[in-house]
Each structure stands twice: as structure tokens, then as C-alpha cells.
Amino acid sequence: MCGIVGIYLKTKKYEKKLGEFLSGMLDGMAARGPDSAGFAIYSKENKNIYKYSICLNQMSFSEFKVKISKILKKIKLTNYSDHVVIETKDKPNKVIEILENQLKSVSLVGYGKSISIFKQTGNPKDVVKKFKLSSFSGTHGIGHTRMATESAITTQGSHPYSTAEDECLVHNGSLSNHNNIRRFLIKDGQKFNSENDTEVAAGYISNQISKGKNLESTLKKSLKDLDGFYTFIAGTKNGFALLRDEIACKPAVVAETKDYVAVASEFQAMAHLPDVNSAKIFEPKPGIVYHW
Amino acid sequence: MNFDLNKKKLREVNNYLQNIDRKDNKRKFELSNPQGQHAICAGLKDEIDVTIKGHTGYYCAGMNQKANIVVHGNVGTGVAENMMSGKVIVKGNASQSAGATGNGGTLIIEGDASSRCGISMKGINILVKGSVGHMSAFMAQKGNLIVFGDADSDLGDSIYEAKIFVKGKVKSLGADCVEKKMDEKNINELNKIFKELNIPEEAKKFKRYGSARKLYHFKIDNLSSY
Numbered sequence: 001m002c003g004i005v006g007i008y009l010k011t012k013k014y015e016k017k018l019g020e021f022l023s024g025m026l027d028g029m030a031a032r033g034p035d036s037a038g039f040a041i042y043s044k045e046n047k048n049i050y051k052y053s054i055c056l057n058q059m060s061f062s063e064f065k066v067k068i069s070k071i072l073k074k075i076k077l078t079n080y081s082d083h084v085v086i087e088t089k090d091k092p093n094k095v096i097e098i099l100e101n102q103l104k105s106v107s108l109v110g111y112g113k114s115i116s117i118f119k120q121t122g123n124p125k126d127v128v129k130k131f132k133l134s135s136f137s138g139t140h141g142i143g144h145t146r147m148a149t150e151s152a153i154t155t156q157g158s159h160p161y162s163t164a165e166d167e168c169l170v171h172n173g174s175l176s177n178h179n180n181i182r183r184f185l186i187k188d189g190q191k192f193n194s195e196n197d198t199e200v201a202a203g204y205i206s207n208q209i210s211k212g213k214n215l216e217s218t219l220k221k222s223l224k225d226l227d228g229f230y231t232f233i234a235g236t237k238n239g240f241a242l243l244r245d246e247i248a249c250k251p252a253v254v255a256e257t258k259d260y261v262a263v264a265s266e267f268q269a270m271a272h273l274p275d276v277n278s279a280k281i282f283e284p285k286p287g288i289v290y291h292w
Numbered sequence: 293m294n295f296d297l298n299k300k301k302l303r304e305v306n307n308y309l310q311n312i313d314r315k316d317n318k319r320k321f322e323l324s325n326p327q328g329q330h331a332i333c334a335g336l337k338d339e340i341d342v343t344i345k346g347h348t349g350y351y352c353a354g355m356n357q358k359a360n361i362v363v364h365g366n367v368g369t370g371v372a373e374n375m376m377s378g379k380v381i382v383k384g385n386a387s388q389s390a391g392a393t394g395n396g397g398t399l400i401i402e403g404d405a406s407s408r409c410g411i412s413m414k415g416i417n418i419l420v421k422g423s424v425g426h427m428s429a430f431m432a433q434k435g436n437l438i439v440f441g442d443a444d445s446d447l448g449d450s451i452y453e454a455k456i457f458v459k460g461k462v463k464s465l466g467a468d469c470v471e472k473k474m475d476e477k478n479i480n481e482l483n484k485i486f487k488e489l490n491i492p493e494e495a496k497k498f499k500r501y502g503s504a505r506k507l508y509h510f511k512i513d514n515l516s517s518y
Contacts, residue, residue: 101381248407248425248426251368251369253366253387266328266368267366267368268330268349269328270328271328271347277346277347277365280405281347281384281385282385283387283388285444285466286425286426287423
């Protein structure tokens, strides 16, 4: 199963309500994925400020605050349950190295100038409350509710997967050649933190983009390279793209109004959105990349 | 009689509609605020009229017998799956596997139907006024899939004895599916369906597709049971 959702705002009208909309969408997909949930919210970037979303795992926020403040100066920390968002001018190379070498017990969930990303085990209805998702504003967001299949129910096994700056991926389905692709990508310098198949797809996309390919051509190429069944929503700071494999066993529905584009595994995830009953509603075709 | 699915639980509404008191005169029902819930009006078995105002989720009107159900909206996966009799009309688009394994009755989709429309159909008549997605009528055994628009790739893959009629373009045919001659008998049969449903359409504008009978063991002795 698993449920995936995404919402892209075409106008500024609902920017303050983005979190509330996405929260309702994840709520609506709780039955498709009761094991864990996660979401990525994109908001306007603030010049040279990077945001690092961190899962504290067992560490308390106060302990983390003391430790990180000794290493990084001029930072702003915001605590959301067991996650922290660090805002700083320090660049990814430096911060990632610090996290990997000096703060090994916490994990980096994602980073970028636009993205904030949160994921945790538990029922999606509880996860969205825990991170106060409905209080977030932004331009677009994607989310996932997981029914675990090929790897364990852990934070690392939860979606979205972010494998490069401001990129992330959610996936409904499963890949059968992910071990092989992972080996190729590791040789090419890509790093992985889990045994999960979706992380490989996210790494595949980041790897292609780092070589100068755009998201659309990368997803088209993935139809040949990734074996399995899937509906993907891949987020970037400009928007997101949607792709279903050519068999298209995994569902997806799109609703578009003058103000937003919403994507979900099932319509019931978007039934609460404004004007949805008069939206243009269609099922995305297999093997076609849609992007907004 | 009206049911508001925001106020009443779907299970209670379905239970009521599945067990109509035949001594009662109530035969017309309206459901509002379906909110994409699954299995709305599944398992109805009486001659009643149900109007659903809004979009539904999976398996809407599944296993239907005798009831006339009209959906003013889009439907999710498997609308009217395994329908036995009656009529289901969808005013919007349908998701994949519309009319799957249907044994009888009529399913009319006024918009488009997605992939695998009429998969394994066993006697149902499915009319799609828009286009159908890929692998429609996959392993279809009996009945008619009538498409007013276009059909996407692999139409009628591994088809048995169901008939496919398409007015528009067919992107590609699936394994063992071939174009067949549209003879007078077929034209009359199709015109009869249109006439019964009061649809102003001409059968001769359609092309017919069916099984080449090379993939499965077709026995002429068993023709009457196909």
C-alpha cells in the first residue's frame, strides 16, 4: 500500500494554509500507511541561509543545543518534537561533515535553502500533530504514509528521502533492482543511509541531476533503469514532478484548480481541499512525467 | 430519501440500501458528500434508484444487482466491479479497472476511463463516452466494451470472447487481439444496445476487435457456453 500526497500552490492565496492542507491529506491517507509518515515543506528561500532538518533520535533538544552551539556560531534552532531545524549561513559540506563526525547519534533528514523535512514512525494522524504540520506555510509540499514492506519500520525507513540539496522523493510501490542500482551509485559517490528501495530511487535522481540532467529527463530515464512498480512524487525547490510506471498498478489522482494542484493516491486525501468538487480531476497516465 | 455522508456513517447507509424493506414505498435515494469514500453503494440488490452527488473512492456500486446508480462526479478504482445486473452511470471520469469482472448489467462512463477498463469482464456491457486507458478489456471473457473515443495501448490483451467496439483510434492491440469484420449482425447488435439505452449513435462508425483465438484453447464444441 503506502499513500503519497503533494500540493503545489499556483497562487499566493493559500500559502499560510499549506501545512493545514497537507496535514489533512496525510490524515486522509493514514489507512494506506499506518506505520510511519513524513513530509517536506518548501518555502521561499532566504538569501544565503541554509536549513538543516535533523532527527535527534535519542538525544534531547537541550543536549543538542549545547553541543551544536559549541561547534557552529550564529545559528537559529527550532525544535519540533524530536526534530530540529538549524538555520545558518554555513554551507552543506561543512555542516554535513560536522554532523557525521561530531554528532553521530543524530541524523540529517534533509537540507537546502527551501526545504524543511520531517519523518517519524507512528500513525500519520499522530505524526502530523507531533510536528505541528498545520502551522506551516509554504509554496508546495509532499508527504507519505508508509505501510512497510521491504525494510523495517524505522525513521530511516520512512519517506520522504532527501539525497541532495532541496530534493526529495516519496514513493508508493516497490523496486526490485534497487540493490544493483545502489551498488552502481555508491561507486559513483552517492551515499545511502538505509536499506530502503526508495532511497535508491532518490539517490538515482540526485545522481542524474548532479550530472546536469533535469528532473523531467531523469524521470524519463528512470522508466528504463528502475525495475518495479511505482508512483513517484519528486520535489525540488521549484515544484514537483509525478511519474507512474508503465504498468501503473499504483494509483494516483490529480485535482487542479486556479489556485493549486493536488496529487494523492486516492481522492479521499483531497476531499477537504477548497473548491475540489469543481476542480479538474484526472488520473495521470502511465509512463508520462507530469510536473508543476 | 436523502443521506448526508458527512453526518451518517457509510456502513449504516450501505446497510440500509442493501436491505430495502420491500413493503415500504421508498425507491429513490440521494447520497451527498461522498468525499471519495470506498465501497459506496456496494452490494445493492433491489430495483432502486440511487443518485450520488460527488466523487467516490474505490469499488463504488460493486457487485450491483438490479439497482440504478448515478454518480455525479468521478469514481475511483473498480467502479461496478463484478456487477451482476442493473445500471451504473458515471457522469465524470473513472479510475482504473472500471467494470472489472462484471457479469451483467450496464456501466456507462460519460468521461474517460483509465487503465484496464473491463478487465476480465464476463458479460457486462460497458460504454465509455470518452477514451479508455491501456490494457483495457484485458482477458475479457464475455460482454461488450464500447468506446466512443480512443483506446490506449495493448487493447484486448489475452482476450477471450468479449467484443470490443471503438469509434476512435486504437494506439495498439494486445496479444491475440485483432480487428474483426463489422458485419450486419454486429451492427444490429450494437444498434440495439444504443437504442435500448436511448443513445443517439450509429454502430457503423465503430470498428470491432476480438480474439484471434490463438492464445487460448478455443473449442468450437463449447461455443454455446462462451
